[in-house]
Amino acid sequence: MALLEVRNLSVDYLTDDGTALHAVEDVSFSLEQARSLGLVGESGCGKTTTMLGMLRLLPAEGRIVSGEVRYRSLQNAHSPRLGGVPREVDLLRLSEREMRKYRWNRIAIVFQGAMNALNPVRRVGDQIAEPIMLHGAVDRTTASERVVELLELVGITPEMARQYPHQYSGGMRQRAMTAMALACSPDILIADEPTTALDVMIQAQILDLFQHLQEQLGLSIILVTHDLGVVAEICDDVLVMYGGRTAEYASVDTIYNEPLHPYTQRLMEAFPDIDSPALKTSLASIPGYPPPLDALPAGCRFEPRCYCKSDICAVESPPLLAVKPGHYVACHQVRD
Amino acid sequence: MEQFKEIWRTFRRRPMGIVGGLTLLSVVFVAIFAPWLAPYDPDEKIDVEPGDLLAPPDAGHLLGRDDAGKDVLSQLIYGARVSLTVGFVASFMSMFIGTTVGLVAGYYGGRIGNALMRLVDFLMVIPDLPLMLVIISLWGRGLWKIILVIGLLGWTYTARLVRSQVLSIKERQFILRARAIGAGSPRIIARHIFPQVLPIILAEAVLSISGAIIAESSLSFLGLGDPTLISWGMMLNFAFERAISRMAWWFLLPPGFAIIWVSLGLVLMGSTLEEIVNPRLKSHHLFDARRMVALVAGESANQRVNE
Numbered sequence: 094m095a096l097l098e099v100r101n102l103s104v105d106y107l108t109d110d111g112t113a114l115h116a117v118e119d120v121s122f123s124l125e126q127a128r129s130l131g132l133v134g135e136s137g138c139g140k141t142t143t144m145l146g147m148l149r150l151l152p153a154e155g156r157i158v159s160g161e162v163r164y165r166s167l168q169n170a171h172s173p174r175l176g177g178v179p180r181e182v183d184l185l186r187l188s189e190r191e192m193r194k195y196r197w198n199r200i201a202i203v204f205q206g207a208m209n210a211l212n213p214v215r216r217v218g219d220q221i222a223e224p225i226m227l228h229g230a231v232d233r234t235t236a237s238e239r240v241v242e243l244l245e246l247v248g249i250t251p252e253m254a255r256q257y258p259h260q261y262s263g264g265m266r267q268r269a270m271t272a273m274a275l276a277c278s279p280d281i282l283i284a285d286e287p288t289t290a291l292d293v294m295i296q297a298q299i300l301d302l303f304q305h306l307q308e309q310l311g312l313s314i315i316l317v318t319h320d321l322g323v324v325a326e327i328c329d330d331v332l333v334m335y336g337g338r339t340a341e342y343a344s345v346d347t348i349y350n351e352p353l354h355p356y357t358q359r360l361m362e363a364f365p366d367i368d369s370p371a372l373k374t375s376l377a378s379i380p381g382y383p384p385p386l387d388a389l390p391a392g393c394r395f396e397p398r399c400y401c402k403s404d405i406c407a408v409e410s411p412p413l414l415a416v417k418p419g420h421y422v423a424c425h426q427v428r429d
Numbered sequence: 430m431e432q433f434k435e436i437w438r439t440f441r442r443r444p445m446g447i448v449g450g451l452t453l454l455s456v457v458f459v460a461i462f463a464p465w466l467a468p469y470d471p472d473e474k475i476d477v478e479p480g481d482l483l484a485p486p487d488a489g490h491l492l493g494r495d496d497a498g499k500d501v502l503s504q505l506i507y508g509a510r511v512s513l514t515v516g517f518v519a520s521f522m523s524m525f526i527g528t529t530v531g532l533v534a535g536y537y538g539g540r541i542g543n544a545l546m547r548l549v550d551f552l553m554v555i556p557d558l559p560l561m562l563v564i565i566s567l568w569g570r571g572l573w574k575i576i577l578v579i580g581l582l583g584w585t586y587t588a589r590l591v592r593s594q595v596l597s598i599k600e601r602q603f604i605l606r607a608r609a610i611g612a613g614s615p616r617i618i619a620r621h622i623f624p625q626v627l628p629i630i631l632a633e634a635v636l637s638i639s640g641a642i643i644a645e646s647s648l649s650f651l652g653l654g655d656p657t658l659i660s661w662g663m664m665l666n667f668a669f670e671r672a673i674s675r676m677a678w679w680f681l682l683p684p685g686f687a688i689i690w691v692s693l694g695l696v697l698m699g700s701t702l703e704e705i706v707n708p709r710l711k712s713h714h715l716f717d718a719r720r721m722v723a724l725v726a727g728e729s730a731n732q733r734v735n736e
Contacts (some may be wrong), residue, residue, distance in 0.1 A: 196611035
C-alpha cells in the first residue's frame with residue numbers, strides 16, 4: 094500500500110444560517126514514498142481545504158463529511174511519541190490527542206505565505222526547536238544542534254537562529270519554514286504555494302531545495318500550486334481540481350502531453366511554452382470564474398465555462414473514470 | 430524580550446510617560462524608605478498639650494498636626510505604603526483574573542466564552558463603588574478585605590481587552606502553524622498567544638493600579654477603610670470630619686494632593702504605554718514626523734560609526 098492514501102474525502106463549510114457549502118467533494122489520491130504529487134487548479138477550488146482537511150486543521154466552520162486518510166508510517170522507530178511501531182492508521186478516525194502526534198512529526202505542512210507563519214516575537218531558532226522538543230522528547234542542547242543542522246540544510250547561517258523573523262528577508266523566512274518542516278524528519282511534506290510571492294531566483298532555490306531533499310531524505314511531497322511550471326519540474330503525479338472536485342488525475346507526462354479534461358487542456362494552453370514561444374503568439378485564457386461555493390452548477394462544475402459541453406453536462410455530474418491505468422478523468426465527453 | 434526593548438525605545442522618547450514614571454518612582458521611594466524619611470512615628474503615643482491639636486505648620490512639623498496632635502507629614506509618608514500595597518496587589522489580582530478569563534474566552538470561544546463574557550457584562554453593569562461599599566460593610570473592614578474586593582471586581586475591562594486581542598491573534602497564521610506542529614491548546618495559549626498580549630496587559634496594569642488606589646481612598650474616605658492603618662483616604666476622612674470646621678487646611682490638602690500626585694503619575698505612564706502597545710490607539714507611523722526624523726538621524730549615526 095502507498096504511504097498515504099486519501100479516499101473520497103469531502104469537506105463542507107457551514108454558514109451561519111446552517112447551510113453546508115461543499116468545498117471539497119469526493120477527492121481521492123495516493124502518494125508513494127519519495128514521490129511527489131502536484132495539486133493544481135485555480136484559486137478557490139479546494140486545494141488548500143483538501144490539505145487542511147487531511148490534517149484536521151480546518152477552521153471552526155469546516156466539517157469533514159466523509160472519507161478516509163490512510164497513512165502507513167514507515168519510520169515510527171524514530172518517533173518516541175508514536176511508540177516506535179509501524180502501523181497503518183486512518184488519520185480521520187484518531188482522537189485529537191493521537192492526531193497531534195502525527196502532525197509535523199510524520200506529516201509537515203508549509204503554509205501558503207509561509208512568511209507569516211513565524212511568530213513575530215520569538216526567535217526563529219527557538220521556533221524551529223519547538224516541534225523538535227515537542228515530538229522528540231529531547232533536551233534544549235540536542236534541539237539547538239538539530240536547528241543548526243536544519244538551517245545549514247536550507248542555506249541559512251546558524252548565527253541567524255538568534256534573530257527574529259522581521260530580521261529575515263521573505264525568501265529566508267520561507268526557507269526557515271522549510272527547515273522547520275523538516276525538523277522531525279517527516280515522511281510527507283505538504284507545501285502550499287511554496288513559491289508564491291517570491292522572486293524567480295528564490296523560487297528556483299526553494300524548488301532545488303525540495304528536489305534535493307527528496308533525493309537525499311526520501312521525502313514525499315505534496316505541492317499545492319497554480320504554477321504549472323513548478324509542477325512540471327518537481328512532480329511525478331498531478332491532481333487537477335476544479336470546483337472542489339477532481340477533474341483529472343494522472344502522471345505528470347500524461348497531464349502535459351495528452352490532457353483529456355477540457356479544463357486541463359485550457360490550463361495547459363494558458364501557460365507559456367518556453368521552448369517554442371513562437372508557436373503561440375498569444376496565451377489562451379479561460380473566460381469566466383470558478384463557481385462560487387454557494388452557487389455550484391447542478392451538473393459538471395466546469396460546464397458553464399466549457400467549450401465542448403453537451404446537454405448532459407448541465408444535468409449530471411460526470412463520474413471519475415479510468416481511461417487508462419493511472420489516468421482518471423471526470424468528463425462526459427471523454428467517456429468513450 | 431525584543432518587544433519590551435522596542436517598547437522602551439519608544440517610551441523613553443515620550444516626555445509624558447517619563448514624567449509619569451518619575452512621579453510614580455518618587456512615591457515608591459517614599460513608601461520604601463518611610464521609616465527613614467518620616468520625622469515621627471505616626472503611631473507613637475505622644476503627650477500633647479491642648480495647643481498642639483491641629484497646630485498649623487511650623488519648623489518641627491512641616492505640615493502641621495492632626496486633631497490628636499500627631500505629625501501630618503509622617504502620616505502622609507506612611508500612607509504611601511498603604512496606597513501602593515493596595516494598588517499593586519489588587520491590580521495584580523485583577524490582571525491575573527482578567528487575563529485568564531480573556532485568554533480562555535477568546536481562544537475557546539463557544540459556550541464557555543459566551544458564559545464568561547456574560548459574567549463580565551453583568552459585573553460591568555453594576556457600579557463598582559456602591560457594590561464595594563455593600564460588600565465591605567457586610568464583610569467587615571480590613572486591609573486584605575479591601576484588596577480582595579477591589580481586585581475581584583476590577584478585572585472586567587482587562588478580560589474584554591485581552592479577549593478582543595486573542596480573537597484577532599488566534600486567526601493569524603502562526604497559530605495555525607502552531608496547531609500544525611502538533612501543539613495542544615494550553616501550549617498555544619501559553620507560548621504563542623500570551624506573549625503577544627503581555628505588553629497590553631502591562632499597560633493596562635499600570636492604569637489599573639491608579640484605579641485601585643482611588644477605590645481604596647474612596648472607601649477609606651467614606652469610613653470603610655482599615656481602622657488600624659493610616660491611609661490617605663483615611664486622613665481625608667478624619668480631616669473632613671474634624672478639621673475642616675477649624676479651617677485646618679494642612680490636614681486636608683496634603684492627602685488629597687498625594688492621591689492626585691500618584692494617580693496622575695500612573696495615568697500618564699499607563700496611557701503612554703497603552704498608546705504604544707494598543708494597536709487601536711496607535712497613530713500611523715507616517716503622521717509621527719518627529720519619530721521618523723529621529724530614526725533617520727539614528728541610522729546615519731550608526732552608519733558613521735560603522736564606517
